[in-house]
Amino acid sequence: MTNEKNMTTALFIGRFQPFHLGHIDAIKQISESQIIIGIGSSQYSKTDDNPYGFEERKKMIEQSLANEKINYKIIAIPDIHDENNWVEHVKKTVGDFDIVYTGNDLIKRLFKEKNIIVKNIKINIPISGTKIRNDLKLIKKINNLKNSKNAIILVHNYQRPEIYEVADFIGDSLELAKKAVETDAKIILFCGVDFMAETAKILNPNKKVLLPTYEAKCPMAGMVDIEKLKQMQAQYPEAKTVCYVNTTAETKSHCDVCCTSANAVEIVKSLDAKQIIFLPDKNLANYVQSKLPEKKIIPWEGFCYVHSKILINKLKKGKEIHPNAKVVAHPECPMEIIEQADHVTSTSGMITYAQKSNAKEFIIATEMGMIERLQIEVPNKKFYSVGGVCIQMKKNTLENVLSALEEEKHIIEVNENIRIKAKKALDKMLQIK
Ligand code: 13P
Numbered sequence: 246m247t248n249e250k251n252m253t254t255a256l257f258i259g260r261f262q263p264f265h266l267g268h269i270d271a272i273k274q275i276s277e278s279q280i281i282i283g284i285g286s287s288q289y290s291k292t293d294d295n296p297y298g299f300e301e302r303k304k305m306i307e308q309s310l311a312n313e314k315i316n317y318k319i320i321a322i323p324d325i326h327d328e329n330n331w332v333e334h335v336k337k338t339v340g341d342f343d344i345v346y347t348g349n350d351l352i353k354r355l356f357k358e359k360n361i362i363v364k365n366i367k368i369n370i371p372i373s374g375t376k377i378r379n380d381l382k383l384i385k386k387i388n389n390l391k392n393s394k395n396a397i398i399l400v401h402n403y404q405r406p407e408i409y410e411v412a413d414f415i416g417d418s419l420e421l422a423k424k425a426v427e428t429d430a431k432i433i434l435f436c437g438v439d440f441m442a443e444t445a446k447i448l449n450p451n452k453k454v455l456l457p458t459y460e461a462k463c464p465m466a467g468m469v470d471i472e473k474l475k476q477m478q479a480q481y482p483e484a485k486t487v488c489y490v491n492t493t494a495e496t497k498s499h500c501d502v503c504c505t506s507a508n509a510v511e512i513v514k515s516l517d518a519k520q521i522i523f524l525p526d527k528n529l530a531n532y533v534q535s536k537l538p539e540k541k542i543i544p545w546e547g548f549c550y551v552h553s554k555i556l557i558n559k560l561k562k563g564k565e566i567h568p569n570a571k572v573v574a575h576p577e578c579p580m581e582i583i584e585q586a587d588h589v590t591s592t593s594g595m596i597t598y599a600q601k602s603n604a605k606e607f608i609i610a611t612e613m614g615m616i617e618r619l620q621i622e623v624p625n626k627k628f629y630s631v632g633g634v635c636i637q638m639k640k641n642t643l644e645n646v647l648s649a650l651e652e653e654k655h656i657i658e659v660n661e662n663i664r665i666k667a668k669k670a671l672d673k674m675l676q677i678k
Pocket residue numbers: 402416417418419491505506507549577590591592593612
């Protein structure tokens with residue numbers, strides 16, 4: 246195995262079930278001039294575990310490598326279930342090779358025992374094929390269960406991308422509130438945070454509303470103290486109170502009208518009062534003030550920990566590296582970020598903007614997960630994030646979605662007196678926009 250020709254051939258062996266970005270990255274790291282891609286195992290059975298046959302997997306690999314200058318061939322390696330003769334069997338099946346690349350520990354050991362060099366690949370893209378296979382099973386179970394239980398799954402844009410796969414609708418807070426009103430499903434499973442599910446319950450008292458994870462709570466929604474709010478309202482008797490949808494049902498019950506990031510400016514503009522108490526987000530309040538100088542906005546001192554940590558230096562650096570990129574910011578960002586933005590909008594507004602814009606690249610100032618959503622919806626453009634992670638949003642997992650639906654647990658309840666008052670603030674918002 247040491248002549249010069251042989252030294253240039255690598256065997257990359259894996260199940261490729263499913264084939265993903267991590268595999269492409271791995272193949273690009275192989276420096277040998279010829280590559281044999283060996284698709285392992287005889288399990289071309291099209292079962293839940295192995296939904297694709299050899300030809301389908303081969304096609305996926307070929308499509309993914311279509312633009313790469315790589316000299317490769319793809320060969321099936323049927324499993325003979327005989328460890329002692331397995332390496333010889335591979336050699337007979339694929340022909341000459343010198344070095345093996347694989348992520349499978351058993352395969353590594355078998356080649357090493359036969360004195361064949363096994364090289365490691367750096368895992369730059371940490372995607373696990375096992376996790377994807379498990380996710381596919383969970384997705385199937387959730388989708389079957391949701392149909393049999395007459396449930397609808399509403400999903401916020403910041404959710405993990407695997408949760409998009411079980412969604413009946415994915416959107417921003419306003420779109421999701423509207424969907425919650427329209428649905429005739431018996432159960433609403435809300436993949437988002439507490440205030441979103443509570444909003445669905447306020448609008449649908451007769452439906453069962455579930456949250457996959459009890460701990461998925463937006464910290465900003467908990468920043469309002471009702472007694473202090475009443476004092477503020479007494480101090481400004483002429484003022485109308487506008488609450489961001491990121492509030493508890495109780496807070497909403499003390500407000501005139503609700504708003505979301507998609508309609509805050511229009512809602513405040515539509516009110517006849519000059520003075521507006523705006524809560525809880527001071528950044529959104531400042532943004533609305535900048536758009537409506539004729540109003541006097543009295544802000545609450547709340548904030549979103551994800552958006553307020555977006556750093557101006559990081560954004561400026563991003564603009565230096567990607568000078569042609571448009572900057573799109575969520576209005577929960579601090580003013581210094583908003584001032585640098587080409588467009589300020591809600592999470593779903595970002596998708597629409599990216600679709601319609603002539604620009605090919607975008608710097609996105611909001612929660613990091615929005616990049617995954619944008620990349621799926623606008624695949625031919627590039628997105629760079631300057632935001633951090635909302636850990637509360639990410640607490641929802643496919644496992645939690647399944648168990649919440651199976652056991653119909655984490656039921657959202659709202660006191661009826663509070664609900665009726667909170668609904669008025671939401672209804673008023675939905676009538677205006
Ligand atoms: P959107 O309504 O724009 O989706 O925003 C919700 C949110 O929580 C942003 O942090």
